[in-house]
Amino acid sequence: MTLPTASKDEAQSAPMVLFAGATKRFGEGDNAFVALDGVDMAVGRGAITGIIGRSGAGKSTLIRLVNGLEKATSGKVVVDGTEVGGLDETGLRTLRREVGMIFQHFNLLSSRTAFDNIALPLEIAGLDRAAIRAKVGPLLDLVGLGDKAERYPSELSGGQKQRVGIARALATSPKLLLSDEATSALDPETTQSILALLKQINAELGLTVLLITHEMEVVKTIASHVAVIDRGRIVEQGPTFGIFTAPQHETTRILLSSALGTTLPEWLRSGIKPEPAAGDRVLVRLTFFGATAFEPLTARLVTEIGGNVNILAGAIEEIAGEPFGTLVVAYPATPDVVARADRFYAETGLATEVLGYVA
Template identity: 90%
Template sequence: MVTFEGVTKRYGDAANPFVALDGVDMTVGRGAITGIIGRSGAGKSTLIRLVNGLEKASDGRVVVDGTEVGQLNETGLRGLRREVGMIFQHFNLLSSRTAFDNIALPLEIAGFDPAAIKAKVVPLLDLVGLGDKSASYPSELSGGQKQRVGIARALATSPKLLLSDEATSALDPETTQSILALLKQINAELGLTVLLITHEMEVVKTIASHVAVIDKGRIVEQGPTFDIFTAPRHETTRILLSSTVGTNLPEWLRTGLKAAPSAGDRILVRLTFFGATAFQPLTAQLVTEIGGNVNILAGAIEEIAGEPFGTLVVAYPATPDVLARADRFYAATGLSTEVLGYVA
């Protein structure tokens, strides 16, 4: 649905340029929910604003459904924006208009008659769960309800692509989950491609099928969400995900870790369960294989892009015979492991 080809965006003049995007190559699959994550100032918002022509690339091409955005004139951009809906962090509703009238606004601008507008807006209100809030003003709505109005407004012109600019950042966790569920529903029922930017890793983990990581204006890693979240390759990705995915050791345990063992020490190993190992009783088998002197120190079970993923930190004697038996067990079962260090 969207292709970025060598996209660079510079601000300022030639003597003092600021490079917001630097040679971005990326694709957004049709019908997918793709997330873009990165630190503040990494270039996320600039990237998404290139898609609907709110910004123009300095170099490279942005192609939306076969149309090169940078080649469009104002008339062409208006046509593009009817096919690319956008929802915002702070809703951007008009306070003087009801929920119905906010949703109707893009249809009014496009020249639809009142009967056609009503026929379009009423089902959208029902779709976003606000059928009883048609006459309510933004001041009478909760944050989640305002965002639902924003989503319905973005869908009013029947777009092919929905852009989400930190759409859940201003919402509480419970409301965030309801909005994410709505976006998943819209994606499934309407076949709508969704491109979202966020600094909330939980958002991407919950709904995105694919993810791209941006750092200092460059895409440093991209692929299926499960693959990126469970086996990040780039240091920026690992830092972003460090508190979101997997098991974090308690501070008292982390500070006591040693890189090399001494006599009588125990080894700490993180076991990772996914795919074929997700539902097997491997922990019990490990105890049977190496003996009962195994401590379970931390663990977590979660879902990433709809797939199960679990981690467990265990400790056992760092003696040659125990280590050898454990290594044979890991090799035989295909269990993914990581040595975290040694403790007294």
């Protein structure tokens, strides 16, 4: 079933993927397992959107609804104006040519060369050999494997296998690329090279990318938008920078707790108290972004409240291409020092969070 035709401008402004009350149950009656529970989410055209969540939260089920590998029990999943649940087998085959997919474990055929693995969807589509060669050669060059066309998967590294998988996913010129934990089996250096390739493809081809991952570093590096799923529900979504720097939901906070590099050592965490006693020091996390990212505010804080300031932890990050820094400091919890610090924070717009008090 195809939705009513929209104007060109409306089509360009509409989401590439829309989940509207999408629910997926496995089983019947009281024994049914609810994998997805009324998901509402839009994936913008040309964006790289990450979906994060704990194991079993519903990430894989959600992405399988997009290409019709699973069908929603209720609600709708709309891809580029087409409701996936209303498609017959012919319609699903057409949809899947427009939705590429890359996998965690590559899913390459060991008996076929890199060239022939990439050519497979084109063979299934009925292209002749000349047309296939014209398509596969540039794809090999795009993913940096122009000299590996005749290599078999056993002769390729993990990163090279994933590059073949990406090229294969692009063979039918899809509008949407799905990534199912595509970097989880790779080492950190190779992961960064694959993420750089996906960003390049997104920029050069204008391809919408929807990825699921449990790796916060992946989302922080590549995604412009992020959605957090917990027990089958989207609990938080929005631009990656906003979600990472000011998470609102407890699940998001837990997932991101170690992602920004300011985790305190156990000996310090175990001594934090919710209320101060005489002689205690207040523990404050300072957050630097936007206009505050490049200003020497820490030095000014020391000048404002005196030299008795300890720096306990800190990190400088880049989230979705924007600078972001955090610093955990401690200073005397006396009323006059705290008042001077608070005035300084208000005047400079520095974001702060009181973590507690330590002796």
